[in-house]
Amino acid sequence: MATYLAPLCIERLGFCLVGVHIDRDLVAASAIPLVLGILAEGELWGYAIIKRVDELSGGRMTWSDGMLYPLLHRLERQGHVEAHWRVASNGRRRRHYAITAAGLEALADRRRQWEVVSEALGRLRGGGLQIVGGPLPGGAPS
Secondary structure (H helix, E strand, C coil): CCCEECCEEECCCCEEECCEECCHHHHHHHHHHHHHHHHHHCCEEHHHHHHHHHHHCCCCCCCCHHHHHHHHHHHHHCCCEEEEEEECCCCCEEEEEEECHHHHHHHHHHHHHHHHHHHHHHHCCCCCCCEECCECCCCCEC
16 A cells, blocks of 8 residues: 655645655654554544544555554554553443653654654755645644
């Protein structure tokens, strides 16, 4: 299943690239800050995280259970998220995930790293070329 990036708008040239394929390495690099940012908004269960990624990307990023759950388990082992079972109104049990204090620190660190990369890309080709994006989950601008 392909993953696509929301339209990439280049302010100086005034156009957007729609349907840009996201390479597997970039998906992997963006998955941790996206999940931590989403959980910084509040506790969620796995399917709701997948739906939030879809919502944030305007339907251009499609994640599967097979991608998300190993990541959540790794983040849990690292102490960045904690999980517990809850019973939904329909009686089904759902494993809910919440960000920890260590996860908030990791998110802040990932944001700083992402900003360095974004700034470097923005400085390429003609100085002042700026890649424009929306806010990252959790409130900080990209």
